[in-house]
Amino acid sequence: MLFHSSIRKELARSFGATLVVLATVVMTMTLIRTVGEASRGTFNPTDVMIVMGYTVLSDMPTILSMSLFIAILSVLTRMYKDSEMVIWFGSGRGLTSLLTPLLRFAWPILVIIVVLAFLILPWAFGRIEDLRDRYEKRGDIARIQPGQFQESANGDRVFFIEKNSENKEVGNNVFIATNEQDKQTITSARSGHIEVIGPDKFLVLQNGQRLERNVGKADMTVSEFERYGARVGADDVSARTYIPSSSLTTMQLLQESNPQYLGELSWRIGLVLAAFNFIIIGVAVAGTNPRVGRVANLGFAFLIFVAYFNFLVLGKSWVESGRMQFAPFLLGLHGAALVLGLLWLAKRNNNWVLRLKRHNTDQSTESSPS
Structure with a gap:
């Protein structure tokens, strides 16, 4: 369908531009933080760029999720602003029909996020710990x-x-x-x-x-x-004794019922589920209001993204400390986000309006004959 191909092309352009900007910002912030750690003796100053590369690689699931969310929001908001959505709705299609081209565009990104979260992320953290341990054990x-x-x-x-x-x-x-x-x-x-x-x-x-x-x-x-x-003293060539949960493979996390391991596993699974939920939420919250402008809608969506990922971090700490169980946390956070996103999408697709009934009592006066 011509409309589906055109929206996917626009999504690709917006996603690519957003990804470059976010990756540049994250790389700059990571470089500043890594240089500070190297100056305090945590890393070898010659390994600053290597550590920065591994750190940015471990942050890529979050960067990809945010880039996908912003791309969907910006493209759909632009379509509302240019009245393209009016034409789409006039042809008898609703918001839910947009999920098909969006999922066709997003599924390779979701696959990359899965690979990064379950395979690349622990490998990158392991290399960072190896560099830190080797520098601490130098002669x-x-x-x-x-x-x-x-x-x-x-x-x-x-x-x-x-x-x-x-x-x-x-x-x-x-x-x-x-x-x-x-x-x-x-x-x-x-x-x-x-x-x-x-x-x-x-x-x-x-x-x-x-x-x-x-x-x-x-x-x-x-x-x-x-x-x-x-x-x-000579260099200590012994193996690294401290193995944080972030550097363990996903299979190792699944084989243990340690709360600390389950907390790390909830974080990795949450990265994938959050990326999928952001597709639904992006379609539901996209829109434009001439009275408040386009920035207000994007700002509101950004607050949703920040709140979601803060709950991910908070839930990870709760699972690690035993304050919350692994399965109830995943079901409560990501299931609730999916249900709320679908309800919001259904409300806008079907134009549901909450109306309160007003009971007007008409008082009639009866006049008695004099």
Whole structure:
């Protein structure tokens, strides 16, 4: 049908433009947040773009749902404004007949959302956790940054090196503060370099002094040296021990009845159900009112989207904490949203109007003959 193909083409243009804008906004916000986390030592600064890519990929189900919702709203609102819907209604068709071309356009997007929510989302979160864990387990040498105080992996040493050489294994003005058991040590040297002795790495200091004191005692020992070697920790290559529920596969979540796993599963299923419900809601709320303008209708629809996804996040936390069961939450939120959307759509399709009956009592006066 010509009308169906034309509306699908317009939906594709609107969806593509909205997707580009939303993806750009999310990428910018994610980049700012990731750079802030990298500056606090959560990620390796060189992995900022990789972490940003994984984070945006995990946010794509929400971005696609919102892009689809806005595309349906904008296209149908434009049709109301240009009186195309009047022609459509005049031909004997209603709002419900628009669901066919909309679903034909939206089903590939829904399939992509399913794949992202159930397969790509846990994979992306897992890669982010791997990068964070690898950076936290890096060795002492990798932690050293020129001009910055850095703590060792086990937290018992603080390093400071003023590098003015392109060689990463050579530095000047070295400072090491150590706190081991009941002994505190401060070591400073004019220069230092890395030497590999057997299986271990040593930071060899030259021309410096060492200050040592026992905790709780006033005695202090100061010694000078020409060459001193301090063993530094190597990279920890052990597997990641902390596995959050967001990085578990969907099959692993289904095999466990842990409330935390069910909360994550409700979030992934909710992303798919919400995307489908937004198609129904988009058709139901689309329209234009010359008195308030087009922005008011889009603003109202945006509030619906925000409220829906806030309930998704809130419901996930409720299921994880055991305050709400898994099945009642899915049925209560998404089932209620579907029913309300269909009732709203049926009201507008059939022009149902709620009218209150007015009972007018006519008082008649009878005049008695005088």
